Amino acid sequence: MPGAKKVGGYKNRILRVNLTDRKFSEDTLSNEFIHDYIGGRGFGAKLLYDELKPGIDPLGEENELISLVGPMTGTNSQSFHRWKVTFKSPLTSGYFTSSAGGFFGAEQKAAGFDVIIINGAADKPVYLWIHDGKYELRDATYLWGLDCDDTHTLIREELNDPRIRIACIGAAGENGVKYAGVFTDRRAAGRGGGGAVMGAKKLKAIAIRGSGKVAIAEPEAFRQAAREQVQILKEHEGMKGFSETGTQLAEFTNLLGMYPTRNFQEGVLPDWEKIERSVYTNLRERKTACYRCMLHCGSITKMNTGRYSGAWTEGPEYETIWAFTGPEGKADVGLTIAADKLCDDLGLDTISAGNTIGFAYELYDRGIITKKDTGGLELTYGNSEPVLEMLRQIAYRKGFGDLLAEGTLEAARRIGKGAEQYAIQVKGLELPAYDPRGAKAHGLNLLTSNLGADHNFGYAGQELFGIPIPREVDRFAVESKGELAKYNQDLTAMTNTGIYCNLPLSMATLSPELYAKLLSAATGVKDFADPDYLWRVGERITNLERMFNIREGFGRKDDIFPKRLTDEPMPAGPSAGQVFEIEPLLKSYYKARGWDAKTGIPTKAKLDELGLGFAIK
Ligand code: SF4
Numbered sequence: 080m081p082g083a084k085k086v087g088g089y090k091n092r093i094l095r096v097n098l099t100d101r102k103f104s105e106d107t108l109s110n111e112f113i114h115d116y117i118g119g120r121g122f123g124a125k126l127l128y129d130e131l132k133p134g135i136d137p138l139g140e141e142n143e144l145i146s147l148v149g150p151m152t153g154t155n156s157q158s159f160h161r162w163k164v165t166f167k168s169p170l171t172s173g174y175f176t177s178s179a180g181g182f183f184g185a186e187q188k189a190a191g192f193d194v195i196i197i198n199g200a201a202d203k204p205v206y207l208w209i210h211d212g213k214y215e216l217r218d219a220t221y222l223w224g225l226d227c228d229d230t231h232t233l234i235r236e237e238l239n240d241p242r243i244r245i246a247c248i249g250a251a252g253e254n255g256v257k258y259a260g261v262f263t264d265r266r267a268a269g270r271g272g273g274g275a276v277m278g279a280k281k282l283k284a285i286a287i288r289g290s291g292k293v294a295i296a297e298p299e300a301f302r303q304a305a306r307e308q309v310q311i312l313k314e315h316e317g318m319k320g321f322s323e324t325g326t327q328l329a330e331f332t333n334l335l336g337m338y339p340t341r342n343f344q345e346g347v348l349p350d351w352e353k354i355e356r357s358v359y360t361n362l363r364e365r366k367t368a369c370y371r372c373m374l375h376c377g378s379i380t381k382m383n384t385g386r387y388s389g390a391w392t393e394g395p396e397y398e399t400i401w402a403f404t405g406p407e408g409k410a411d412v413g414l415t416i417a418a419d420k421l422c423d424d425l426g427l428d429t430i431s432a433g434n435t436i437g438f439a440y441e442l443y444d445r446g447i448i449t450k451k452d453t454g455g456l457e458l459t460y461g462n463s464e465p466v467l468e469m470l471r472q473i474a475y476r477k478g479f480g481d482l483l484a485e486g487t488l489e490a491a492r493r494i495g496k497g498a499e500q501y502a503i504q505v506k507g508l509e510l511p512a513y514d515p516r517g518a519k520a521h522g523l524n525l526l527t528s529n530l531g532a533d534h535n536f537g538y539a540g541q542e543l544f545g546i547p548i549p550r551e552v553d554r555f556a557v558e559s560k561g562e563l564a565k566y567n568q569d570l571t572a573m574t575n576t577g578i579y580c581n582l583p584l585s586m587a588t589l590s591p592e593l594y595a596k597l598l599s600a601a602t603g604v605k606d607f608a609d610p611d612y613l614w615r616v617g618e619r620i621t622n623l624e625r626m627f628n629i630r631e632g633f634g635r636k637d638d639i640f641p642k643r644l645t646d647e648p649m650p651a652g653p654s655a656g657q658v659f660e661i662e663p664l665l666k667s668y669y670k671a672r673g674w675d676a677k678t679g680i681p682t683k684a685k686l687d688e689l690g691l692g693f694a695i696k
Contacts, residue, residue, distance in 0.1 A: 089118070092191055094192045128627050147162065156308060170271055170272040173627070174628055176530070181244070188291070245285070266393075308593060317588075326397040332517075354400055364379040403463065505637075540585040548587045561665075
């Protein structure tokens with residue numbers, strides 16, 4: 080290890096599980112691997128690139144589901160304890176990594192593993208039980224068909240320990256819904272279809288329990304850096320509001336005119352006041368938080384009146400509120416709560432589910448599909464009553480839901496009749512709750528992300544929240560937005576090695592300098608104390624993920640939005656008249672990245688510079 084006195088932070092154990100022959104093996108982390116990729120998302124990117132043959136079936140035995148934590152997981156730092164799953168996505172057929180909060184990550188570390196790699200497929204349902212360095216596969220036949228809450232309860236009962244942490248799938252994962260997520264205590268690694276990968280492997284859950292501690296290389300320096308982090312979070316104005324209300328942004332994005340409404344046809348939901356933040360805080364029963372996070376951004380919310388009286392959920396957070404209001408063109412707070420809980424039970428990604436339902440509403444509105452196709456459901460704008468039924472049909476692949484379970488792009492291809500132009504997605508991943516016409520660097524991130532349209536790949540807090548770091552920007556301007564999108568993406572990749580939560584990251588609560596202090600003190604690796612080195616690792620990760628996708632046949636042709644966003648000006652509201660100027664924006668992005676302008680492939684010089692020469696073909 081270049082510059083290492085003593086490497087702290089890691090457990091130095093990789094567990095490999097082959098479900099086909101029910102065999103386990105172990106590896107260690109090499110010093111070079113730690114130095115070059117740090118942990119979390121970095122480890123996942125390199126392992127997936129090295130271990131998957133190009134062109135494999137994401138739902139086949141060869142795909143891997145890699146469960147990852149970082150060197151800061153389980154330490155006294157704040158908001159660093161999320162957990163990641165990395166896999167080839169059945170929705171995009173490309174690289175994917177998805178992250179969840181909760182307690183699973185800290186428990187994986189305490190159980191003794193930095194990385195768990197699962198491949199193969201079992202012949203009958205199983206769950207993986209890992210406890211303090213030991214592991215076994217157990218029968219999950221009796222759990223198959225159960226929702227996520229019941230799966231948590233029954234595994235804890237079977238193993239007689241209420242403190243076991245569980246990551247599991249619901250009906251959506253079992254039935255191969257392309258956007259099924261992996262759920263842990265009602266928090267989700269929701270996007271990209273990791274739940275379908277688990278379902279195809281007949282892996283119902285991973286249950287985990289540990290009591291190990293994390294050894295810190297330089298305890299006093301780490302304590303000081305952790306104190307500095309707490310002080311910053313305490314004094315940060317944006318974090319005070321965020322702590323109070325969670326991710327309640329509906330008011331905010333409506334006032335920016337970029338709240339996707341009626342399948343991105345408009346940017347303001349007419350009655351958005353019914354879903355603004357105080358509506359949800361008034362329904363809050365109590366606050367919740369992930370492992371060692373002083374921000375406590377979660378809530379248990381319960382509806383006490385109306386059609387959905389009695390419905391409760393942990394959430395809903397902003398993306399979910401949007402998913403069950405904007406696409407259908409109706410602000411119904413009760414539905415957002417009931418639909419969020421149903422998605423948690425069924426194991427569905429709320430963003431892709433809501434966007435896909437919105438796609439169906441538009442097809443219905445245009446007469447491309449009719450009641451005959453929907454099995455009698457009336458998908459008229461302003462009528463969001465069919466949503467819960469649609470979610471059930473999707474998760475169980477019943478009736479019309481079987482088609483929608485494929486995601487917008489594949490469903491559109493099967494429907495034909497010009498439906499594809501109404502599939503609002505990138506690389507097969509449905510867009511989340513931000514219209515790219517209203518924020519150009521944010522849109523560029525959605526356009527170029529290695530995951531498809533994932534806002535967590537590089538959130539433009541500068542445009543959304545007015546964060547002046549690295550500089551103030553005009554959200555509509557095109558100039559220098561390539562550079563800004565690269566900045567946000569590489570910063571996210573860098574801190575995803577940790578694994579820092581992207582929510583406080585979007586408000587610039589973690590500078591590369593502070594991350595360097597925390598990381599170098601935790602691990603003792605000298606190079607990690609250099610923010611420039613960490614930027615380089617962030618850039619290395621985004622480029623390696625890009626090369627995974629290039630190997631799968633992706634390129635510039637896939638950095639594309641549906642014409643609605645590039646050719647149809649926003650019709651009204653605070654973003655009226657805006658389009659997403661794709662050509663100049665993409666050009667500035669490729670230039671900032673050092674990628675070939677025609678193909679969108681990283682140049683040989685760029686790959687060499689980043690130590691990715693092995694990816695050059
Ligand atoms: S900010 Fe919220 S989601 Fe992020 S780690 Fe803290 S409690 Fe969890």
